[in-house]
Amino acid sequence: MAIRFTRVLLKVSGEALMGGQGFGIDVAVADRIAADIKEARDLGVEISVVIGGGNIFRGVAVASKGGDRVTGDHMGMLATVINAMALRTSLTKLGVDAIVLSAIAMPELCESFSQRAALAHASAGRVVIFAGGTGNPFFTTDSAAALRAAEMGATALFKGTQVDGIYSADPKLVPDATRFDQLTHDEVLSKGLAVMDVTAVALARENHIPIVVFSLHEKGEFARILTGGGRSTIVTD
Numbered sequence: 001m002a003i004r005f006t007r008v009l010l011k012v013s014g015e016a017l018m019g020g021q022g023f024g025i026d027v028a029v030a031d032r033i034a035a036d037i038k039e040a041r042d043l044g045v046e047i048s049v050v051i052g053g054g055n056i057f058r059g060v061a062v063a064s065k066g067g068d069r070v071t072g073d074h075m076g077m078l079a080t081v082i083n084a085m086a087l088r089t090s091l092t093k094l095g096v097d098a099i100v101l102s103a104i105a106m107p108e109l110c111e112s113f114s115q116r117a118a119l120a121h122a123s124a125g126r127v128v129i130f131a132g133g134t135g136n137p138f139f140t141t142d143s144a145a146a147l148r149a150a151e152m153g154a155t156a157l158f159k160g161t162q163v164d165g166i167y168s169a170d171p172k173l174v175p176d177a178t179r180f181d182q183l184t185h186d187e188v189l190s191k192g193l194a195v196m197d198v199t200a201v202a203l204a205r206e207n208h209i210p211i212v213v214f215s216l217h218e219k220g221e222f223a224r225i226l227t228g229g230g231r232s233t234i235v236t237d
């Protein structure tokens with residue numbers, strides 16, 4: 001079976017982890033996403049993961065209520081660490097060796113991020129879960145995903161989200177929006193297609209990293225896309 005990408009950075013949105021609950025982590029959903037990661041890894045694909053935190057906290061939500069944006073962003077980055085630990089637990093239950101590397105040092109809980117450590121763990125066959133986003137306020141975990149994809153030498157950035165691709169407009173708001181199979185990074189930016197933030201798309205463009213947007217709600221979809229099937233939008237140069 002031909003594999004389309006052999007070294008992949010998977011972005012898992014925080015909201016995907018909450019399942020139908022509306023807040024927090026649904027362990028059954030975390031277990032299912034872990035099973036999808038295992039399935040893809042069993043195909044021989046090297047996988048690292050950037051995890052979001054929107055199911056627990058978003059800095060902009062704090063700022064919009066008159067709070068301090070930087071503190072809100074710090075809280076959001078801490079939320080990603082909680083999610084990373086949940087995903088590591090789910091992977092470990094399946095016998096997958098996984099490690100959390102955080103952009104914000106918290107040595108009692110997990111290793112701190114360095115590119116050298118991340119590459120070493122990946123070559124040892126571990127699934128590396130990047131927590132803490134970029135470690136800086138005013139960024140998102142999508143930007144962290146593009147950054148870590150570049151640092152890991154990933155041949156694709158998979159954005160696992162709530163929708164099965166990029167549409168002409170937000171499909172949650174515009175029900176008759178049309179889906180694209182393929183786009184260029186320039187088109188995503190010039191058409192203002194807001195599935196990923198501009199910083200993330202620009203960083204992927206600069207490093208010639210394809211972005212694959214797909215739904216995390218479809219069991220087995222990650223592996224299907226890696227083997228040439230499934231539903232997604234691919235963004236290339």
Ligand SMILES: Nc1ncnc2c1ncn2[C@@H]1O[C@H](COP(=O)(O)OP(=O)(O)O)[C@@H](O)[C@H]1O
Nearest residue numbers: 013015161162165166167169170172193194195
């Ligand atoms: N043009 C578009 N095509 C697809 N999704 C879009 C588009 N514009 C906005 N979106 C929204 O972007 C969301 C994904 O972005 P993000 O904020 O990272 O959400 P999540 O954390 O839920 O993955 C989708 O769930 C979708 O509702």
Ligand SMILES: O=c1ccn([C@@H]2O[C@H](COP(=O)(O)OP(=O)(O)O)[C@@H](O)[C@H]2O)c(=O)[nH]1
Nearest residue numbers: 014052053054059073076133134139140141
């Ligand atoms: O590099 C980063 C990554 C994340 N965040 C904060 O963490 C929150 C959660 O991340 P994100 O919204 O990207 O999560 P997702 O949408 O994937 O659930 C963001 O809203 C920011 O407040 C940040 O400040 N810097």
